Amino acid sequence: MPELPEVETVCRGLNKATSGLTFIGVEVLLSRSLAYPKVDATFIEGIKSRKIITWHRRGKYLLAQLSHGWLGVHLRMTGQLLWLTQDTSLNKHTRIRLFFPDNRELRFVDTRTFGKVWFIPNDESPENIITGLQKLGYEPFSPDFSDSYLQSKLSKSRRHIKTFLLDQSLVAGIGNIYADEVLFKSNIHPLTLACDLTFSQISALRLAIIEILENAIEAGGTSFSDFLQITGVNGNYGGIAWVYGRKGLSCRICGTTINKMKLGGRSSHFCPQCQRMNENFSL
Template identity: 65%
Template structure:
């Protein structure tokens, strides 16, 4: 599933490519991709003639704000979603779900193999949180001033959950997922199955610092492509080539050469170094 660095990469790409271009029309090829409104006709009529003034990211959500207070376009890529900026006459990818047409023969395609991704049109005079209710449950953004070691300490105290599952909780830190939770815990020297309430404040400070550093490095690399992720121009992310532990089961730790191990925590594959994270 695309995580914060991948969604941020898409957001930045869309801000470079799609701003101030009026939507001339579109096509909904799979209606269940629409979360709101559920009617393809209502969705297409509502966004026709609108131009996106800016894109922003909230957790793993993409929010395109239309100019002149004409609403918002919301997207969640889920597991396999892609937003691709392409020519209208280019052959459709097999799993194209929604097409939005722009001037100069351009279009924005939502491609999604597993069909878990969702798209919303937030009608004018409504706030995105009213329609995209998942936004209401998100915790702080990692790069925001509100994400401090003290905030993390408050969230960890008295929690009997493992650190891996806690970092995956979008109500704690928005945008972290399976890949970067593993990376952050490795860089912090914390076992993924450590109980949250047992961490010292020094460990929490290290955790806070590495959340920011790992995510920024991944953004700089354009995210991670292990299966489906592409940026809007169809380019892979490059973080996977420098990952510390994720996807490296049995390979030597980049620090101590101990083989990286993989375990299951809360049903998720979890990678760690038994020597560096003890």
């Protein structure tokens, strides 16, 4: 699933390509891709002739502020937003087409059809319609995402730190890839209990979250599977990843072989030398 860096990369690309443009038409090819309103004609009527003011990212959601109302998108596992000419051959997994002047279109492609699109009328707030927004924790780049905030949450949790980082209600936007990267950068083993972290480890963790996410955004995200930038270009972070996707390869810091294990049904990559367990570790 695209994580914060991938969604932020798409958001920036959308702002560059579509801000100030007006929808001149909409085609819905798969009705179940619509989360709200669920009726094709109502969605089309709501979007048509609206102007895009700017795009925002909240967690893993994309929100376009329109001249009247909002357009929301969640890419989920395989969703893509591609900026194309209207005569580009149609992918069989195309679900929604949003048309603009000068033969341009924004095409929502989604192989597994888990992604969703919303039109929020002007008299509603996105949070009231997209209920997932209500559950999101602080953004990693927010001033509210402080050492003390993290400590207050971690000290109460006996979950493994890897599982903690994946909880969107605690910190928005981190998924499996960047949780592994962040834990490596802060020298924390993924099985460490959240409540066992020292304050210095918590501080290192917060700084690692910010650094890793910033680096991944600069690299255009990670393209291990379906993620593409809006121009169809792959993200480049995979080539510089510290541990994710590097099972059996040498650690870039100490040369130890990178390990991989299952934790909560998800893969976890780590260096057993750089990420040693705390002495007071307990299961």
